[in-house]
Amino acid sequence: MIVNPITDGIVLDHIQAGRAMEIYKFLNLGSLSCTVAVILNADSVKMGKKDILKICEPIELDLAVLGYLDPGITVTYIKGGEKVRRVHLSLPDQVEDVIRCKNPRCITSTEPDLPQVFRLADRDSGTYRCIYCESKAK
């Protein structure tokens, strides 16, 4: 299988195998007019199997949200065929309007205009908690 190199765009590498489509949908890549390559189950020395997304356009990415979805992702920005920047993601300290609190006793259940904010409570276990009621993100 041959996927052409990118001239200007972004490569999301080291995506956990099987999660590329979830990230594709979350980033709404289907709405782009440029070429987007979705590579599933590629061989990886480090991970065994991995997914890769290649986007042939320098779009804006919310790296915090991407880090929440999969903190192992490597983001490489390419310009003029050269790698100009590489970012190793990590779990963000806080995410807003990504997760919804499911606790029926939480104030967000009756005041829907409130931002849904979750804060990283424990980096080791990747646990996020609602800032209002401290319920664990599910």
Next chain:
Amino acid sequence: MRHLIDILDLSEKEITDILDLADDIIARPARYAESCRGKKLATLFFEPSTRTRLSFEAAMYELGGNVLGFSEASSSSTAKGESVSDTVRTVGCYADIIAMRHPKEGAPLVASAKAGVPVINAGDGGHNHPTQTLTDLLTIRQKKGRLDYMTVGLCGDLKFGRTVHSLICALSRYAGIRFVLISPPELGVPEYIRNEVLEKKNIPYKEVHDIEEAMAELDILYMTRVQRERFFNEADYIRLKDSCILTSAKLKDAKEDLCILHPLPRVNEIATDVDRDPRAAYFDQVLYGKYVRMALMLKLLELA
């Protein structure tokens, strides 16, 4: 501007400062009788409460200030569908400080972002009740002379009991604290308290189902009510409510200087004959609650 939403909003030093100020108010009440002259406390109680609301109101009156507010959601504009944010933004125009109780968890945090004046969480659902924790800490320090090196028994509804969760978090910061968690299995402490507080900080604890099993080793026995309003199911409430009851007979192995606390109101979890025991401190605790709220309001209003 400072608020008090969660007991952990306060550092150990800030808690010590508030307790020291409360000690001084107890020793010299006349000195503080005019400290809040011209200040207004708004008590916004969206959920019924007698003790906490009256404690806040008595505290403000004893500081020379005034009080306005409501004691149930049906007498506020919430009944017309107003949001918490809009209610507190309005009340912030009338009052210098707000004490708020709300059935929804996190409502006081939302209020603190919008009010423009200090907000005190006076209880948000089954979540936090930091002024009860300050009350508990002042009572323990008054009775035991310290907040460290103690075995603390927590008995009753440890799952939904917000006072228990806040007290565990607060005492976990002091050296030499050990917990004995006494409850039926269905009402044990939530997983996040066990994993993210007790085990993460390596705080020794054990869980037992019978109050007498642990009695001899306790320095503090903190009793709680099994609360009907925290259950979705009446049958579960009836089945579990009598499982942790303290009587005089059960105190036979207790230490001479045991201190028995209860956030009140009680239903039947402490038999009334225990009230005559000198180790029963729960009515003193009510009085300390007023003093510590006086101290807290003075601190948040930057008047002390």
